[in-house]
Amino acid sequence: MTLGVMADFGVDCExxxxxxxxxxxxxxxxxxxxxxxxxxxxxxxxxxxxAVTGGRVRVNGIGRCSPQGDARFVDVLAAMGAAVTxxxxxxxxxxxPQLDGIDVDLNEMSxxxxxxxxxxxxxxxxxRIRNVAHIRLxxxxxxxxxxxxxxxLGVAVTERPDGIEIHPSSVKPATVQTYDDHRVAMSxxxxxxxxxxxxxxxxxxxxxxxxxxxxxxESLRR
Numbered sequence: 001m002t003l004g005v006m007a008d009f010g011v012d013c014e015x016x017x018x019x020x021x022x023x024x025x026x027x028x029x030x031x032x033x034x035x036x037x038x039x040x041x042x043x044x045x046x047x048x049x050x051a052v053t054g055g056r057v058r059v060n061g062i063g064r065c066s067p068q069g070d071a072r073f074v075d076v077l078a079a080m081g082a083a084v085t086x087x088x089x090x091x092x093x094x095x096x097p098q099l100d101g102i103d104v105d106l107n108e109m110s111x112x113x114x115x116x117x118x119x120x121x122x123x124x125x126x127x128r129i130r131n132v133a134h135i136r137l138x139x140x141x142x143x144x145x146x147x148x149x150x151x152x153l154g155v156a157v158t159e160r161p162d163g164i165e166i167h168p169s170s171v172k173p174a175t176v177q178t179y180d181d182h183r184v185a186m187s188x189x190x191x192x193x194x195x196x197x198x199x200x201x202x203x204x205x206x207x208x209x210x211x212x213x214x215x216x217x218e219s220l221r222r
Contacts, residue, residue: 001067008034037061040068042210044112045186051082051095052119053193058092073112101125110135114187117146120166121155133162140179149176173197182208
């Protein structure tokens with residue numbers, strides 16, 4: 001994404017693998033118009049909402065050629081049975097009657113792991129998330145937080161060093177602790193679309209990245 005923006009403003013970079021970059025001297029940035037996509041990570045909660053409720057959500061401005069890695073979360077939902085429509089300037093998800101289980105490596109879009117974990121109990125088969133050990137070192141130990149809060153909701157969970165496996169379960173109402181982590185709050189709020197009585201202990205923690213998240217989620221629910 002960074003190299004693409006540089007090129008749009010007139011500076012080319014030659015890439016040699018993942019660790020070496022060559023930028024020729026004498027290049028200069030030039031002004032001009034640049035289109036910025038909506039945030040695919042912020043959008044993925046609403047794609048998940050459609051998937052878990054059997055509803056439909058279209059997000060305009062993010063298309064099939066998006067450079068954002070998190071836009072590929074719709075591929076995960078497609079593998080779980082959701083219908084995904086990819087346009088040049090939109091992505092749309094329609095949820096199935098029931099989600100399928102999945103075994104997925106989320107290393108390259110690890111910020112979506114909590115969301116997948118939150119909707120996983122509603123799948124017909126286990127959901128296994130792998131290769132995300134590094135999310136233990138983010139705003140919270142996100143793997144342990146997910147396991148702890150899912151168990152609080154009555155969900156059968158296996159926590160592993162690099163991931164988590166969630167089994168189909170009947171979710172019971174409870175108050176979800178957020179660990180001062182915005183992604184825990186936003187992800188677990190989606191469970192409330194299916195189960196009455198889900199409460200988020202500290203909803204204000206979403207202010208870090210998405211201050212009006214709950215207002216937008218409520219408008220979608222209506």
